[in-house]
Amino acid sequence: MSRRVALEASHAAAEAAKMADVDVISAYPITPQTHIPERLAEMVADGELSAAYIPVESEHSAMSACLGAAAVGARTFTATAGQGLELMHEVVYVASSMRYPVVMTVCNRALSAPLSVWGDHSDAMAVRDIGWIQVFCQNNQEAFDLTLWAFRVGEDPNVLLPVMVHLDGFTLTHVTEPVILPEQSEVDRFLPRFQYPFALNPDKPMTHGAFGPPEIYSETKLAQEVAFRNSKDIILGEWKEFGDIFGRYYNPVEEYKTENAEILLLTMGSFTETAKIVIDARRDKGEAIGLMSLRLWRPFPFEEFRRAVKGSKILIVFDRCISFGMGGPVFSEVRSALYDEEPRPKVVGIIGGLGGRDMAEEDFEHVINRGREIAEKGPEKMLETVGIRG
């Protein structure tokens, strides 16, 4: 029988790694991720989980050790946040280019300076280009489900890519919500034993990580991008399989009350649930408004996204990061994704929720009102923000 327990999203992610029978955990503590390695260390110490726990001395080494473990065929998991993700920046590129299916939870945290341990999406946005499959969780159930799913999709022999599961720092990681945990037998049915086809072994000596002279580097990158784009079908397939076994179906773009919506609000992560309350209230008053939440961030779900915005007149994109000199990163990408569409909604971007600044319902009310104004009259300021004084 599956059971319903109260768990922090951190503990939900740890529970998923445990039920996935992960082999190697190599992690360095950083707020707000700490509850994940702590819980996993506890599980290993108590024999609840048979895994090698490597208490590495930095995040760069955390991901490097993950690569070593994956190279010999171990199922590998780690977690980090903010500065930690930045410190391992060069290593995460290597993980995807070498096609190691590592799973990592990123507890989204604002980037220094100034130092901030609180949540926003600047750490995630700094790694848009790295070639990992990336998803954003809205709640603790997703923290569990998407972590479990991440192992399956990353390890698929036709994918073999690392997967990043984004969880908002503090608003998810440190918040307790009810989570349905499946039975181990269901998990075992969904997630077969990891068989990495190119494991380093003296019986069949291979070279991993040869360098790429100019005559060949470009071909390797094109091959990587093709494989990455092709993973989309398997991502969708595994979500369907997940739903068939566990009863919860996920999609790349969540459409919430979008039927006949003239205005659409786009959010990512935990603030989606706050925004939904505002959408509910406005729909009750008869407003033709809906919400889209980007669950699959990479590979970008062009098809689903373009289909979801059809018929809308205004798309308001809420970003939790400033891409300096450019504006909201999600806003920029979404505009670009819609450029060739005829007709297409007017796309407006508003930035807020930086460094742990909360977004309450009234803040999303403001976002919608202001978004509509900008769509009608054009932008007045260099950068449109919500909840930033001055």
Add this chain to the structure above:
Amino acid sequence: MADKLTWRDMEVGNIVKEAGSASFRKTGDWRTEKPILDKEKCIKCALCWIYCPDAAIKPSEDGYYEADLYYCKGCGICASICPVGAISMTEEEEK
């Protein structure tokens, strides 16, 4: 060669599956001098064999150790360390 491969030829993760595949490379083309062995002097001590950075000196059937000119880069270590001076370096001929 590498510049004839297309992106479809790339292995997953750019893994090289064939061990030692780079041994096709004719590093013998690098040299300007080559070692000549005087078998009369040679005492078959194998120092030249073990000290060759390129593993280009190979044991032969008659117990001697001789440079494989396909690989030999002509560094001259063998001539330098030979305890009986049985190896001398001579200039490569122009081809």
Add this chain to the structure above:
Amino acid sequence: METKAVRFGKKLVTTKEFLAEGHNFCTGCGEALAIRLAMKALGENVVVAMATGCDEVCTTPLPYTSWRVPWLHTLFENAAAEISGVEAGLKILVKKGRMPERDIVCVAMGGDGATSDIGMQALSGAFERGHDFIYICLDNEAYMNTGIQRSSATPYGASTTTAPAGKFSIGQITRKKNMVAIAAAHGIPYVATACPSYRFDLMKKVKKGAESKGPAYVHILSPCPTGWRYSSNLTIDIGQLAVQTGIFPLYEIEGGRYRLDADPPELKPVEEYLKLQGRYRHLTDEQIESIQQMVNEDYAKLKEKVAAFPM
């Protein structure tokens, strides 16, 4: 502490080549020889994690490889962290019954830059965690692969491209970082220095390091004709002089106890070693004399340690 004697006579060295012929190392490269000899001592039941450097670049240009053993390279500073993952991965897979128990030696290799500079943190972490692996430092005393830039292993007075000898500079103004002492300070079971000129000593030490339980560190001096600027045929001679002058003594530290492997009754003057190398050609007699003093000092300190903590 019980030590197994490991002896190599000519006939006990395998003729197998684990690094294939036709690699891209420079003519007369001491590092290539060091790797060749080390691999003969290690055999084929290994996983080698290598840092970026001459060793990696000269052996693995896509789509080819010179390696005949399982080999991994990711980045410059993380060979020790990588091998930690390999070691932990192999151990847990055996423990969980996913693979049969088998003797696979975890080997990390890196140059002096990768080891004592950018890779110090990862190395220290791997030592502290006590992984069962051997780390081999191939020390050619500069960042050779990128063009002879100085590292913390570059000796005092050597000219490199980023600490060149000039009107106002002797070249390297700092003394060589003592990685051997740093490794030993971690309390790891086995630490040693080696030089390819002393072929059997090198192989014995690599084998001992591989067989010791826990972390092992073997620091191998790798003479470099390109960077040290000497005629390529002198690699073995220069290595011998490094040892005979006391500049690079051969010793082991096992469980904190020292053994000096070569202790000539009289050390040769350092000038014999320095004058063969273009990287030292700018040195005046006074400067050579001060280097001689430093070497005498360091050698005396080493002998004190050997006397105080004998094996």
